[in-house]
Amino acid sequence: MNGGMSVGDTAALAGVTVRTLHHYDRIGLLSPSGRTAAGYRQYAPADLERLHQVLLYRELGFPLEEVATLLDDASADPAEHLRRQHRLLRDRLERTQAMVAAVEKEMEARAMGISLTPEERFEVFGDWLPEEYAAEAEEKWGGTDAWAQSQQRTRAMTKEDWLRVKAEGDDVERRFAGALAAGVAPASEQAMDLAEEHRQQISRNFYDCSPEMHAGLGRMYVEDERFTAYYERIAPGLAQYVSTAVQANAARQG
Amino acid sequence: MNGGMSVGDTAALAGVTVRTLHHYDRIGLLSPSGRTAAGYRQYAPADLERLHQVLLYRELGFPLEEVATLLDDASADPAEHLRRQHRLLRDRLERTQAMVAAVEKEMEARAMGISLTPEERFEVFGDWLPEEYAAEAEEKWGGTDAWAQSQQRTRAMTKEDWLRVKAEGDDVERRFAGALAAGVAPASEQAMDLAEEHRQQISRNFYDCSPEMHAGLGRMYVEDERFTAYYERIAPGLAQYVSTAVQANAARQG
DNA sequence: GCTTGACCCTGACGCGACGTCAGGCTGTTG
DNA sequence: CAACAGCCTGACGTCGCGTCAGGGTCAAGC
Numbered sequence: 378m379n380g381g382m383s384v385g386d387t388a389a390l391a392g393v394t395v396r397t398l399h400h401y402d403r404i405g406l407l408s409p410s411g412r413t414a415a416g417y418r419q420y421a422p423a424d425l426e427r428l429h430q431v432l433l434y435r436e437l438g439f440p441l442e443e444v445a446t447l448l449d450d451a452s453a454d455p456a457e458h459l460r461r462q463h464r465l466l467r468d469r470l471e472r473t474q475a476m477v478a479a480v481e482k483e484m485e486a487r488a489m490g491i492s493l494t495p496e497e498r499f500e501v502f503g504d505w506l507p508e509e510y511a512a513e514a515e516e517k518w519g520g521t522d523a524w525a526q527s528q529q530r531t532r533a534m535t536k537e538d539w540l541r542v543k544a545e546g547d548d549v550e551r552r553f554a555g556a557l558a559a560g561v562a563p564a565s566e567q568a569m570d571l572a573e574e575h576r577q578q579i580s581r582n583f584y585d586c587s588p589e590m591h592a593g594l595g596r597m598y599v600e601d602e603r604f605t606a607y608y609e610r611i612a613p614g615l616a617q618y619v620s621t622a623v624q625a626n627a628a629r630q631g
Numbered sequence: 632m633n634g635g636m637s638v639g640d641t642a643a644l645a646g647v648t649v650r651t652l653h654h655y656d657r658i659g660l661l662s663p664s665g666r667t668a669a670g671y672r673q674y675a676p677a678d679l680e681r682l683h684q685v686l687l688y689r690e691l692g693f694p695l696e697e698v699a700t701l702l703d704d705a706s707a708d709p710a711e712h713l714r715r716q717h718r719l720l721r722d723r724l725e726r727t728q729a730m731v732a733a734v735e736k737e738m739e740a741r742a743m744g745i746s747l748t749p750e751e752r753f754e755v756f757g758d759w760l761p762e763e764y765a766a767e768a769e770e771k772w773g774g775t776d777a778w779a780q781s782q783q784r785t786r787a788m789t790k791e792d793w794l795r796v797k798a799e800g801d802d803v804e805r806r807f808a809g810a811l812a813a814g815v816a817p818a819s820e821q822a823m824d825l826a827e828e829h830r831q832q833i834s835r836n837f838y839d840c841s842p843e844m845h846a847g848l849g850r851m852y853v854e855d856e857r858f859t860a861y862y863e864r865i866a867p868g869l870a871q872y873v874s875t876a877v878q879a880n881a882a883r884q885g
Numbered sequence: 886g887c888t889t890g891a892c893c894c895t896g897a898c899g900c901g902a903c904g905t906c907a908g909g910c911t912g913t914t915g
Numbered sequence: 916c917a918a919c920a921g922c923c924t925g926a927c928g929t930c931g932c933g934t935c936a937g938g939g940t941c942a943a944g945c
Contacts, residue, residue: 384892390749416940436756459734459737463731466734476690498679498680502645653924654903
């Protein structure tokens with residue numbers, strides 16, 4: 378008795394199926410260190426520890442065979458595994474953040490009627506080799522009206538909703554422009570209140586936009602020329618103005 | 632001419648293989664909107680846009696069939712897809728952050744010679760149902776020495792390295808205790824310098840530890856009783872002291 | 886003591902999402 | 916006009932399991 382956990386308990390604990398543990402046993406990735414007289418698998422603490430490592434590496438995308446060589450490499454102590462896992466997880470974190478940022482950028486672009494290039498859209502999917510295909514694609518159907526057309530179709534949202542959302546956005550933009558014209562400082566309470574309204578509008582109509590995320594958008598308004606152009610067409614200096622107000626507002630929230 | 636991109640160009644642009652595009656065509660997930668007289672696939676802008684959606688949903692773990700139903704659902708406009716993708720990506724971000732934190736906790740625990748329970752280790756792998764298995768496992772081999780044993784073996788790092796690292800850690804801890812005894816305020820420059828040394832020690836020996844991450848560790852020292860106990864055994868009040876110093880140090884860096 | 890029902894075992898086949906040839910057509914370039 | 920890169924359609928292989936099928940095990944309750 379007390380020779381370890383059954384395969385079912387182990388599976389439940391680790392959040393995998395019994396079949397998965399059978400599989401890992403068969404391919405020699407994780408064989409329980411004991412069996413009962415009747416042939417029941419018995420998982421000891423050390424087995425669970427190994428299972429944990431296996432699941433981590435699996436989650437990180439390693440094929441099981443490679444996981445086995447990693448874990449069986451006697452020259453790699455546990456601390457090294459932890460360091461590697463840590464590094465890989467932080468890479469993944471960055472990548473996910475980039476994807477979140479890309480989706481937010483796309484939303485913002487849609488709201489403004491700006492269309493992003495396909496290169497930009499795919500940028501976030503790793504291993505990117507720019508120049509080459511950028512030029513190629515641009516040449517093939519870069520400046521045509523195909524984009525404008527495919528743009529038109531994609532924008533649905535029930536026209537009514539869209540018009541309401543657009544009106545809301547225009548309203549805040551006009552009030553920003555008014556504040557700018559009246560000489561109200563972009564870091565003033567009044568401008569920050571407008572920024573806050575802008576943020577809550579995004580949250581209502583598009584996605585839950587935290588102050589930090591909003592600050593990121595603010596930066597983009599002056600860093601990406603197309604977003605800058607959008608605001609500059611409303612009023613000269615408005616891009617910088619909104620950007621500053623938004624970031625100031627984010628700062629006061631924290 | 633100019634009827635769209637070839638399958639090769641498209642694959643390169645999107646960072647997938649030609650075979651993948653063939654597959655998507657065959658299963659009807661993404662059929663290029665045109666073909667040349669010779670039967671060559673021609674991908675139009677709208678096709679690329681769809682491909683982008685497909686890859687995003689795929690990355691998020693959806694089976695291709697489900698991706699198809701999602702994208703073919705006429706009642707779901709593009710904005711809704713963006714919102715959903717945003718939500719899913721943020722979930723994933725949170726999950727990854729939790730895993731990073733778990734790995735850091737494990738490293739910290741190892742450095743202190745504390746062993747975490749298997750429940751804690753698996754906690755981070757979603758869909759967690761606590762109570763039940765917690766009790767079960769605890770009963771089966773909770774307090775035995777099995778853990779201690781499996782602990783011993785896992786700690787390799789070449790004994791020499793480990794001793795050096797341990798000595799370094801002990802040194803800083805002793806100096807923290809000394810500062811506490813001498814009545815040096817935990818938010819004082821002297822204590823913060825010690826905290827900074829602590830942080831750099833972690834960075835050298837374990838993983839790159841940013842000030843924010845370090846602040847997180849500091850919080851843990853008072854929130855998790857085992858980490859608290861570790862420090863309290865060195866000197867009463869030391870857990871809170873180190874925690875405060877570490878967080879103060881993190882604050883001054885930012 | 887015997888049955889019931891939950892849990893365990895080992896095959897063995899199936900499946901999703903492609904990878905990887907094979908055998909043959911296309912089309913641009915020197 | 917030959918060569919070579921690129922495209923086509925089968926068709927089989929692979930990885931990581933899911934899903935039966937057919938049969939043993941074991942604590943619980945009658």
